[in-house]
Amino acid sequence: MRTERLHSTQPDLTTVRNLGILAHVDAGKTTVTERVLYATGTIHRRGEVHQGTTVTDFDPQERDRGITIFAAAVSCAWAGHRINLIDTPGHVDFADEVERSLRVLDGAVAVFDAVAGVEPQSEAVWRQADRHGVPRIAFVNKLDRTGADFDAAVASIRDRLPTVPLAVQLPIGREGGFTGVVDLVRMTALLWADGAEAPVRAEVPAELRAEAALRRRQLEETVTELHPAAFDEYCTAGELAEPTLAAALRDLTREGKAVVVLGGSAYRNRGVEPLLDAVVAYLPSPLDVPPVRGTTGDGDAVRPPDPAAPFAGLVFKVQAAPTGRLSYLRIYSGTLRKGDTVLDTTTGRTERAARILRVRADRHTDLPEAVAGDIVALIGPKAARPGATLAAPAAPLVLEPPRTADPVVSVAVEAKLGADTDRLAAALARLTEEDPSLTVRSDRETGQTVLSGMGELHLEVAVETLRRAHGLEVTAGRPQVAYRETVGRGVTGRVHRHVKQDGGAGQFAQLVLDVEPLPVGDGPGFEFRSTVTGGRVPAEYVRAVEAGCRDALVDGPLGGHPVTGLRVTLTDGATHVKDSSELAFRTAGRNGLREALRACAMVLLEPVAEVTVTVPEEAVGAVIGDLSARRGRVTGSAVRAGTSVVTATVPLVELFGYATRLRSRTQGRGTFTARPDGYAPAPSSV
Structure with a gap:
């Protein structure tokens, strides 16, 4: 049933859901979001991606290209719950938008294409959500398409993702005849008539009763293997009561042990209402996730999601808008009121929250205040960047910012x-x-x-x-x-003396450095350590040497590219009683490492991508040949839904213009996706 939006600015935190919509490009995320807004009464006309009329894809480029480029936040209400929803991009080039969104979410809906199942970017965003510990439910979309197969999509989740799928629905009808679902928790049917605003709940169709009973039994057996309380009841009664099953599904979802799977067709407005019910029933509220952790001048600190606690929030998105510079903020603790002064703890600058806005994509509603657990936008902060922590000046806190990938x-x-x-x-x-x-x-x-x-x-x-x-x-x-540069073969015992005398106090520093390659996958790309004994180089000078070495990594000896994948060890050194300083040792570290790198055997690294190409079977040979000509290494081939899927690792430089080439080789029927897969040694010709 459609509900009216909530007006309270201080909701009960148990009724708040902060969730994102995640998926591979073209799986239907934005259409799902649009139907959610329509079902909740937030909008009164359904927009379409192909018509450029959706709420969340409001940027002109998004409407022209028909894809989501920028994460868009919207707020709506369902069954007495406030839902703050972020529609995220599906294209790999905008994975950082997904990363910043996941950092502030409590749950997510992963959308899968019922024909393609789990696709490459589906796996990528799933790994991102795993890294942030975000519980998910799954929605198999486009069940009305030719070739749609709910069971095959669930099987691909089981086979390709590190989770246990728990299908809580059975589709009624296939492809164009898809008309509803059997709710396996309540053992009733939900049916959507053409043009109907809401589903009709009815008895399970007679022809599906045996199949529904079998699937309910399979669902119970899988749940009892994962949930101790459900196991006890199942052993005693031989089945699970509806409340027990629902509670177990909620626990397994929030603990990340399993994922509830539903199905539908967002385009035809079928399956959205039970999806919203599942969001409310299974995904966590701000009170169900651990309190946020941060650092203060006194060490680590924890802030509970309590409106009475000191204010702290994380800026995850900044956007220029006609109304002013918008800073999107997840509030983790405390209460923020209009006009409050806050501290940007990453820069030490104080800012004023001139306006607090409830967000609906490119439209906003002013709020007098916002509380812990909410996602809002601020007008006022002039220098806050994505990843900045805003906190009460009297109780500063620094929260961990989202990771930012290196550009390629x-x-x-x-x-x-x-x-x-x-x-x-x-x-x-x-x-x-x-x-x-x-x-x-x-x-x-x-x-x-x-x-x-x-x-x-x-x-x-x-x-x-x-x-x-x-x-x-x-x-x-x-x-x-x-490109990047790395050390192929290192050097040991490289001595560097920095001596400068030009009147007044001089500069003196002497270092002995060892340089060696880091094992593949070991560490963040650079490691510094000191084995100096006897105080020959004081600790503050050791830190200066490390800073100087990091300065030297900006441009390598081969072509001025950043240097990565090496370990530098300070083994010895000498100081002067008057002329040694941190500046002298930092300069010595920078120049000494540059000299050492010129003496090393250096290797040029080029970025590579994992490419997944989907083509008709008759075009597989031509595609594999073309990938090999692009210095690609084919890693697998499979047949899915009547098409061939080829995976390969290809140097990124060879993929420029590949989309046009692929279309010409497959008469426009081939598609591909690529995601960064690290770096590999480049051939001497490069």
Whole structure:
């Protein structure tokens, strides 16, 4: 049933759900979100992705391209519960938008295509959610499509994801004849008539009663294997009562031991209401997740989701809007009131919350205050960036920010008109402020401005934003990949002396460094340690040497690319009673490591991607040959839903223009996805 939106600004936290919609591109996330907003009475007309009329895909580029590019937050109500929902992108180039969203969510709905099942980006976002410990339920969408198979989709979840799927529904009808589902928890049927606003609950159709009873029994048996209380009742009574089964499903979901699976067709508005019921029943509230942990000047600290506790929140998104600069905030503790002064603990700057907004994509409603567990937008903070912690000035706290991936593709950008150079610099600064996965640098050799991001599409969108949103005429060069350098064979005992005398106090530092490659997959890419004994290099100077070594990693000896995958050991050193300082040892660390790297056998690394190509069976040979010509290494091939799926590892530089090539080889029937898969040694020709 449709419900009216909630008006209370201080909801009972047990009735709040903060969730995201996750999926592979084109699985139907945005359509699901649109139907959720319609079912909850938040909107009164259903928008369509193909018509460019959806609420969450409100950016002109999203509507032109028909994909979600930017995570969009909306708020709605269902069955007395406040639901703060974030529709996330499905394209791998925008994975950082998903990462920042997952950092602030308590639960998620993973959407799967009923024909394709688990797709490559589905696996990627699932791993992201696992890393953040976000409980999920699954929704198998597009059950009305030709080739849709609910059981096959559930089997792909079981086979390809590290979870136990618990199907709580049985579809009624197949493909175009899909009309409803059997609710295996209540053992009733939900039927949707064409054009109906809500489902009708009825008895299970006679022809499905035996199948439904069998599946209910299988569901109970799987649950009892995972849930001790359910096991006890099952052993005693031989079956599970509905309340026991529902409670067990809730516990298993929130503990991450299993995932409840539902089905439907969002486009035809079938299956949305039971999905909302499952969100309320199974996904956690802010009180059901552990209190947020952060750091203070006194060490680690925990803040409970209590409106009376000191205020603390995390900024996960920044967006320029006609109403002003919006900072999207998840409030973890305390209460924030309009006009409050808050402290950005990452910069030490105080900011004012001039306005607090309830968000519905590009529309907003003013709130007098917001409390722990809520997701809102602020107008007022001028310098807060994604990942910043805002806290009460009297109780500062720093929360762990979302991870930001290193960019892998770059383009040179310049203004067509020389008079627009300063405007371009300001626009690029704003872009990188809103999207931390974009970086800007100036090429030392050419003087060009280089914009780097997560892929070709990511950079296309950024350049188009410069043109549309900032009114700039810009040109962009050919995409270039971000190479890295590493140590193939190290050196030991490299002595470096830094001596400088130019009047007044001098500088003196002497170091002995060992450099060696890190084992593959060991550590974050650089490791520094000291084995100096006897106080020959004081501890504060050791820290300065490490800082200098990190300075030297910015540009390597092969081509000025960043250096990674090495361990540096300070084995000895010497100081001067008057001329030694932290500055001298930092300079010695930087220059000493640069000299050592020139003496090492260095290896150039290039980014590689895991590519999944879906093509007709007759085109497999041509596709594999083309991948091999692109220096790709085929890792697998399988047949799914009547098409062939080829997986391969391919250098990212070889994928530029691959979409056009694939379409021409398969008469437009082939598709592919690619996700970053680290770095590999580049051939000498590169």
